[in-house]
Amino acid sequence: MIKFPAHSPFSPEQQQQLSGMLSSLNPPQVAWLGGFLSGVQSDAAATAQPVAAKKLTVLYGTESGNSEELAEQVFKTAKKKGFKAQIVNMSETTASALKEAGSLLVVVSTWGDGDPPEAAEEFYKDLMSADVSLDGVEFSVCALGDTGYDQFCETGKQIDARLEKLGAKRVADRVDCDVDYEESFQQWSDSVWKVLGDAAAAAAPAVADFAAPVAQVYDKKNPFPAEVIDNQLLSGDHSAKETIHLEFSLEGSGFDYEPGDVLAVIPRNAKDVVDAVLKASGLDADATVDVKGVGNKKLSAALTEDLDITGLSRKIVSAWQQISGSEELAKLLDDAAKGEFKDWSYGREIIDLLEEHPAKSVTAQQFVDILRKLPPRLYSIASSPKAHPGEVHLTVAAVRYESHGKSRKGVASTYLADDAKKGTPVSVYVHKNKNFRLPENGDTPIIMVGPGTGIAPFRAFVEERAETQAKGDSWLFFGDQKYNEDFLYQLELQDHLKNGSLSRLDVAFSRDQPEKVYVQHKMLENAKELWQWLEKGAHFYVCGDASRMAKDVHDALLEIIATEGGKSPEEADAYLAALKKDKRYQRDVY
Structure with a gap:
């Protein structure tokens, strides 16, 4: 039974009805209801504002989703404070549009060797070269990065300096956040709102104050102990690699995920x-x-x-x-x-x-x-929730090598390979990846390039399309070292080919012949058909190593567009940029 305070606006009969209803809800439903009521209160507060509410823009650039998540927090806070707020992805705006930003709060990550997130590249180039006056715009930047890299938070630093050079007024100093960013982000947020204050001219109406049941919510701050259902070796006995398939139970977690999302694993040091x-x-x-x-x-x-x-x-x-x-x-x-x-x-x-x-x-x-906090490791989810209800699967390559006379090993990958035995709990949470999604229309053709463990999200894609009976064609390029040792999920893929949920499969095994053959070579061999698929509206996906494979695939794709499409290098670049903007070229690279 829920206890209502003495000043409750509800009658005894209404209290009894509400109490019965709330007591019947499960924890995820209670958590959702709490968020809904918070949104109602926020919307009511926004409605109560005068028409001339102060304008505020939250601008973000994200690679893995962290910047977007933090930007959404800033956006919600701005609305509660009465600002006329909007949230904008860097991939969907230009430098000149910032003239109308009002107060501009930027949350942006740095990728690779000081580079902007892939989706933010065009905006970044535009901003760095734009001849535009931002007089009248006030701003502050929250930069995300990793101190393990030399160019720590470089993108945020560059954007911060550029905004000032273009005439915008800095209202709070830039804060550079490491992988353990929560405390630094909160410091930045506090400093920003201390200056900007509340835009509200009237107090928001109060929402009924009752003591709802406390729901157990699992998330990044409170990871879920997922029990290992299965841990099996995928690679052969004579493989140079050690690739494993893991299955976890999500029963009781309240998690939901989509193909393309990521599972964060909290590892332990050996x-x-x-x-x-x-x-x-x-x-x-x-x-x-x-x-x-x-x-x-x-x-x-x-x-x-x-x-x-x-x-x-x-x-x-x-x-x-x-x-x-x-x-x-x-x-x-x-x-x-x-x-x-x-x-x-x-x-x-x-x-x-x-x-x-x-x-x-x-x-x-x-x-x-x-020492810094042990960061979570993000793994592309290798399962469709429709095909495996209550479960989540991963494809993991255990990293072991020699360096400077010592045996080394990857923290998370060997933790999962060696210690995540059947029945063992592993702390996890789901990380949404909105930048890596199947087309909403199941009739849309898709092309997937995923060598090695890069096949993980595409196993999920194919399973999802099989479960939803999507009619769109699907083409997978897979590669690894040896056919007999490293053909991951071979039987499953062949079954999908037979039943039509996978239309075409091209494979490249680099060590089965004297010359090295990789997925980009298979793409070039099939350039004409690949171009035809693109012209028919196919979405193109890449998952895997960013420094080599993804770059080689990108270059091969540009060559195919130029050669088969009869385009100049500049026109091919523009064609590919348009694919990115339309979310038809998506990458999940690491």
């Missing part, structure tokens, strides 16, 4: 890696430390569950240099030695830093304070 770090640092495993945002824990537990103890960044090296006093590190950190630092740090991890440059004295708390 015991042997933790032990090596403890030995190299000389610290007591049982020492109590205060982990930011977590609380007091034993050092060994913190190193296992909470902290990144492998990734070596300039920031960490600089902090360790202060502790160790190493003169060699000081030389490497000099601005004039950036090339030497890059060469030295490549392939090294924190364990190498501790062993090669030991500190005479360091406390457990000092060590913990220089």
Whole structure:
């Protein structure tokens, strides 16, 4: 029974009816209702504003979805504060349009080596070259990035400087957020609203204050312990790779997902890696430390569950240099030695830093304070929820290699390969990827390029189209090293070919012949038909390695457009840019 406060506007009979209704709801339904009521209150507040409410634009550029998620938070806050707010994707605007932005709040991530998100490339180029006056526009920038890369938050820094150069007035300093961005984002948000304040001229009407049941909501801040249903090796016994297929139960999570979405996994550091770090640092495993945002824990537990103890960044090296006093590190950190630092740090991890440059004295708390939070790992979902209700599947390549005389391993991939056995709970949450979606019309043809584990989302795409009996043709390019060892989901794909849910399959196995054959070569071999599919409105998708495969596929696609379409290089670029803008060219690359 729900208890209503004394000042409740509801009659006893209405209270009884509401109580019965709310008590019958499950946690996801309660959570949805709470959001709905919040939206009603927000809309009511917006309705109460005068026509001349202050204009505010939230502009975002996103690769994995984090910037969009944060931008939506800013947008909702702006509406509640009475602003005439709009939210705009960089892929759908121009530099000149910013003249009408009013207050401009920018949330943008940096991708790769200081590059803008793919969908924001055209806007970024436009902004950097535009001859436009932004006098009268006030702005602030929240930049997302990863301190593991040299060009940390470079896109946000460039946009921040450019907006000022074009005459816009900065109302709050730019904040640069690492992968653990929540606290930094909140600091930026607080500083922005402290200046902008409320645009509301009248108080929003109050929503009835009753004590609704507390729902268990699972999300990034509260990951769901998903039980492993299956963990099987996909690659053959003689494969040079170790690729696994994982299945998790989502029963009780309240999660829903679509093909193209991502599953975030909260990994744990392996015991042997933790032990090596403890030995190299000389610290007591049982020492109590205060982990930011977590609380007091034993050092060994913190190193296992909470902290990144492998990734070596300039920031960490600089902090360790202060502790160790190493003169060699000081030389490497000099601005004039950036090339030497890059060469030295490549392939090294924190364990190498501790062993090669030991500190005479360091406390457990000092060590913990220089480490960043262990970030979640994002994996493309390899299943359709319609084909596997209550489940989510992943395709994961376990990373193991040698570097600087040591055996290394990927934190999350080997955690899933070695420790995520059947029946084991793994902390996960669903991350929406709105930039990688099947066409709304099932009659639309699709072309998918996904070598190796890049096949994951396309397994989901094909399953979804089979379940919905979509009539559009589908063409998959898959590649790996050897046909007999690395043909992932071979039987499933052949079944889909037989029943027509997959129209065509072209494969490239690079190590089965003297010359290397990759997916882009198969594309070029079938250039005429591929061009015909594009001209018929096909959507083109790529998933996999960004630095090599995706670039080679992109170049091959440009060549096909130019050759088969009879276009100049500039015209081919424009054609491909139009495909991107129309969301007919989508990439999920890493």
